[in-house]
Amino acid sequence: xxxxxxxxxxxxxxxxxxxxxxxxxxxxxxxxxxxxxxxxxxxxxxxxxxxxxxxxxxxxxxxxxxxxxxxxxxxxxxxxxxxxxxxxxxxxxxxxxxxxxxxxxxxxxxxxxxxxxxxxxxxxxxxxxxxxxxxxxxxxxxxxxxxxxxxxxxxxxxxxxxxxxxxxxxxxxxxxxxxxxxxxxxxxxxxxxxxxxxxx
Ligand SMILES: [Fe+2]
Numbered sequence: 001x002x003x004x005x006x007x008x009x010x011x012x013x014x015x016x017x018x019x020x021x022x023x024x025x026x027x028x029x030x031x032x033x034x035x036x037x038x039x040x041x042x043x044x045x046x047x048x049x050x051x052x053x054x055x056x057x058x059x060x061x062x063x064x065x066x067x068x069x070x071x072x073x074x075x076x077x078x079x080x081x082x083x084x085x086x087x088x089x090x091x092x093x094x095x096x097x098x099x100x101x102x103x104x105x106x107x108x109x110x111x112x113x114x115x116x117x118x119x120x121x122x123x124x125x126x127x128x129x130x131x132x133x134x135x136x137x138x139x140x141x142x143x144x145x146x147x148x149x150x151x152x153x154x155x156x157x158x159x160x161x162x163x164x165x166x167x168x169x170x171x172x173x174x175x176x177x178x179x180x181x182x183x184x185x186x187x188x189x190x191x192x193x194x195x196x197x198x199x200x
Contacts, residue, residue, distance in 0.1 A: 005116035012101030045196040047072035052195040071106040148197035153189035
């Protein structure tokens with residue numbers, strides 16, 4: 001699997017600003033493109049965390065929060081079927097569907113080191129923050145008998161310092177993402193735990 005940089009700086013069309021999908025349409029796309037339930041769950045968890053952050057921390061209205069949610073829900077939609085074209089395929093699909101350019105840019109910037117697109121606004125920065133952490137926290141919850149019950153940032157911070165645990169999660173990406181926002185890592189971890197623990 002070799003992810004290619006997107007080699008683009010502009011995504012979608014400004015005239016489509018405000019054009020959203022419904023959650024039903026996004027879930028249909030997921031069911032078609034992502035047979036892997038574990039990967040679908042990852043996207044649903046990131047979506048729940050993104051939506052909650054938009055509503056609770058950014059003061060967004062419901063429609064703007066839906067943009068955050070859709071970006072979370074679709075950010076890895078092409079990972080399973082098109083691993084060599086990850087990110088490019090979903091971006092082009094959303095462009096074909098004339099979706100709001102901010103959603104497309106957000107997805108394009110969720111891995112700056114891989115796709116070569118820098119997070120610009122808060123929605124972009126937060127998907128970058130939440131993506132790896134959400135998967136890492138879920139992996140940590142799964143190995144506990146009580147799962148999410150009683151899980152807090154202390155044990156997650158400890159696991160982040162254990163390179164053998166969820167070794168595929170790049171700790172540098174997490175630090176880089178956190179360095180771009182004003183909220184401390186501890187607070188972000190507790191927020192992710194709280195908002196994704198009910199998503200199954
Ligand atoms: Fe992801």
